[in-house]
Amino acid sequence: MRRKYRYFLVLLVFCSSSAILAQETPVDSEFQRQCETADAYLLHSFTDVTYTPGWGRYRRYVSISNKLVVQTSTGVDQYAYLSLSADQANQLKEVEVTTYKADGRVLELDSAKAFARKNTRNRFDDINYPIPGVEPGDTIESRYTYVEYPDSDDLYDFVYLQANVPILKSEYSVKTGTKNSIRFKGYNEMAEPQVVTNDTLIYMVFAMDTVGAISENQNTCIPCQLPYAYYSVEDKDEEPPSWKKIYNKGFNIVTQPFSFDRENFNYYNRWKRNALGDAKQLDRFRQFEILHEEILTTMTMEPAQRDEILKSSGYFLKEGRLNPISVRRLYRRMLEELEIEYWAVFARSKRTGAIDPYFIRSGEFDHIFFAYKDSDGNFNLVYPHDEVAMYRINEIPTELYNTEAVIAKPFGEIERSRKDKFIGIDMEMAVVDSVEVQVIRLPDAQASQNFAKQTYYVDLGEEKESFPTQYRMSVSGGIYTDVKGFLGLMEQDEEVSEYYNALEEYEGEEEIFELDTITSTRLKDTQPFAYTMSGTGRIIGGVSYLNDNMVSISLENLLDHNELESDESEGAMNFYLDYQYTDDILLILKFPKAIEVLNQETYNVNFANELGTYVFDLKLVNGNELTLKSRYRISQDVIRNNEQPKLSALNAAMKNIRNNRILVRLKGD
Numbered sequence: 001m002r003r004k005y006r007y008f009l010v011l012l013v014f015c016s017s018s019a020i021l022a023q024e025t026p027v028d029s030e031f032q033r034q035c036e037t038a039d040a041y042l043l044h045s046f047t048d049v050t051y052t053p054g055w056g057r058y059r060r061y062v063s064i065s066n067k068l069v070v071q072t073s074t075g076v077d078q079y080a081y082l083s084l085s086a087d088q089a090n091q092l093k094e095v096e097v098t099t100y101k102a103d104g105r106v107l108e109l110d111s112a113k114a115f116a117r118k119n120t121r122n123r124f125d126d127i128n129y130p131i132p133g134v135e136p137g138d139t140i141e142s143r144y145t146y147v148e149y150p151d152s153d154d155l156y157d158f159v160y161l162q163a164n165v166p167i168l169k170s171e172y173s174v175k176t177g178t179k180n181s182i183r184f185k186g187y188n189e190m191a192e193p194q195v196v197t198n199d200t201l202i203y204m205v206f207a208m209d210t211v212g213a214i215s216e217n218q219n220t221c222i223p224c225q226l227p228y229a230y231y232s233v234e235d236k237d238e239e240p241p242s243w244k245k246i247y248n249k250g251f252n253i254v255t256q257p258f259s260f261d262r263e264n265f266n267y268y269n270r271w272k273r274n275a276l277g278d279a280k281q282l283d284r285f286r287q288f289e290i291l292h293e294e295i296l297t298t299m300t301m302e303p304a305q306r307d308e309i310l311k312s313s314g315y316f317l318k319e320g321r322l323n324p325i326s327v328r329r330l331y332r333r334m335l336e337e338l339e340i341e342y343w344a345v346f347a348r349s350k351r352t353g354a355i356d357p358y359f360i361r362s363g364e365f366d367h368i369f370f371a372y373k374d375s376d377g378n379f380n381l382v383y384p385h386d387e388v389a390m391y392r393i394n395e396i397p398t399e400l401y402n403t404e405a406v407i408a409k410p411f412g413e414i415e416r417s418r419k420d421k422f423i424g425i426d427m428e429m430a431v432v433d434s435v436e437v438q439v440i441r442l443p444d445a446q447a448s449q450n451f452a453k454q455t456y457y458v459d460l461g462e463e464k465e466s467f468p469t470q471y472r473m474s475v476s477g478g479i480y481t482d483v484k485g486f487l488g489l490m491e492q493d494e495e496v497s498e499y500y501n502a503l504e505e506y507e508g509e510e511e512i513f514e515l516d517t518i519t520s521t522r523l524k525d526t527q528p529f530a531y532t533m534s535g536t537g538r539i540i541g542g543v544s545y546l547n548d549n550m551v552s553i554s555l556e557n558l559l560d561h562n563e564l565e566s567d568e569s570e571g572a573m574n575f576y577l578d579y580q581y582t583d584d585i586l587l588i589l590k591f592p593k594a595i596e597v598l599n600q601e602t603y604n605v606n607f608a609n610e611l612g613t614y615v616f617d618l619k620l621v622n623g624n625e626l627t628l629k630s631r632y633r634i635s636q637d638v639i640r641n642n643e644q645p646k647l648s649a650l651n652a653a654m655k656n657i658r659n660n661r662i663l664v665r666l667k668g669d
């Protein structure tokens with residue numbers, strides 16, 4: 001009887017949801033207009049997730065059902081696909097795709113074609129299979145289910161009910177047994193879920209009607225702006241989530257060093273003595289800075305290898321290489337042996353939403369690193385290196401700029417034993433009884449500190465097609481952090497010109513400049529960190545002799561700024577940028593004779609609004625030199641969707657100049 005009652009209850013809830021859908025739900029005129037003008041819209045989008053315990057792990061059974069009305073040929077091109085991630089495809093249990101033709105015919109997708117592969121032992125990649133026979137006016141109904149086997153610490157998810165097309169009804173349901181509990185919280189005015197429980201089952205439904213379409217781009221942050229929810233399935237008998245638990249499990253497991261690699265364990269002390277030399281007489285904070293610099297200059301970063309997971313810091317120091325796991329353990333050992341009190345920092349990338357320090361959510365932190373105060377009381381951040389870039393003290397990934405982070409450290413004065421400092425052969429980690437927690441805001445920088453500057457000094461003397469050029473590039477702040485990996489590769493590559501030109505070809509830009517030789521580089525290692533490179537090369541596009549006395553300068557490719565593209569489409573989201581920035585280009589063109597610029601007074605521009613500025617300045621110097629200064633600046637790191645027209649106006653000011661061709665006449669002797 002209990003079993004019958006349980007299934008009856010589930011059926012009742014499902015039928016209630018279906019009945020609601022079947023009713024004539026009031027649809028406001030604005031949403032109706034969105035559906036009528038959209039390339040496609042969803043009649044419904046249902047996701048059902050069930051958690052059941054298994055042998056040592058849980059079983060997560062996910063069923064997804066969508067019914068899509070395709071209205072235009074663009075809708076066919078964009079949405080008439082069976083799209084599955086690699087994980088979904090490799091754990092798929094069933095799939096069914098049906099196309100209801102406008103003329104009444106019904107077509108079934110032969111899913112075997114979508115999953116065809118030459119070797120059945122290989123895993124599937126992402127699947128994006130076009131559904132055949134779809135035309136404007138058709139309706140595509142898709143249902144598929146897949147199964148995952150998460151650990152008990154991974155029974156959670158973030159619930160979003162939006163899509164890039166309008167949805168008449170969007171629903172996400174969660175089911176589990178009553179030995180568990182479901183914690184949840186809604187954000188940005190997310191509606192409370194419907195919850196049904198009995199003696200064997202907990203059933204929770206998040207739902208929204210008439211959900212407008214959203215337009216996503218690389219700067220979109222859905223959890224910053226739109227309703228969403230978080231839930232976690234937890235054992236009722238387990239300790240509730242706390243920052244102490246996050247510290248003990250989330251921080252210790254990725255930072256505590258190992259001690260049972262006896263052969264290499266003590267090599268760390270030898271490395272430390274050699275690196276410090278006479279500096280061992282300095283205070284512990286200065287010693288840490290010296291050791292950190294030694295790692296930056298002598299170690300290389302590689303991907304972590306499975307057979308090296310349990311190796312000590314000494315092993316990697318002897319090898320002269322580190323990986324993103326071993327470097328965390330090395331930094332912790334350095335801080336503890338120098339007796340520097342440190343915090344664990346838990347941070348979340350800006351476009352994945354803000355941290356909620358008061359409702360602890362598993363899987364929330366995609367950045368874990370260190371912080372400490374020096375002898376002057378200044379707060380310092382120590383971010384571990386990754387495979388792409390190495391970070392200086394107080395340098396962090398740009399996606400963390402101006403975000404809130406949680407810092408935690410053991411409460412009170414604690415005497416640490418060897419067992420607390422290292423993971424021994426028993427594989428037990430250090431455990432603290434309580435932690436002190438604070439919320440901090442990670443640093444930001446103004447547009448004047450986040451900049452890229454390029455200077456071209458071009459000699460238009462004897463040659464008529466390509467012109468010798470002295471080149472200088474400076475990057476600072478966030479831009480330096482973002483491009484430092486590429487800059488390092490350029491310095492290491494012997495064929496610099498080939499590498500630089502290959503990058504331009506990859507980016508699809510018309511080649512205007514060939515870099516032949518890097519003559520010097522310089523790094524500013526204090527905040528804001530900056531890098532300057534000088535070299536020589538040739539301008540091969542954008543400047544040309546029309547005849548012996550007339551030169552044409554095409555600005556379209558010469559002024560290649562890092563433009564922030566506007567988005568005025570319906571449903572456009574706010575832009576959440578990592579930082580404000582300035583992009584400067586200076587062209588100095590030296591002619592063999594005195595010159596005059598035709599219509600010189602028509603070129604200069606000085607445009608500004610709340611979002612930024614664009615300045616173009618043309619000057620004639622010493623009779624035979626022409627300087628072209630172009631500055632594009634974005635002065636906000638959040639651009640609201642209603643400010644997109646202002647961004648379009650800023651970009652238009654720059655594009656109007658780029659569309660120009662400057663004519664220069666060489667005067668007689």
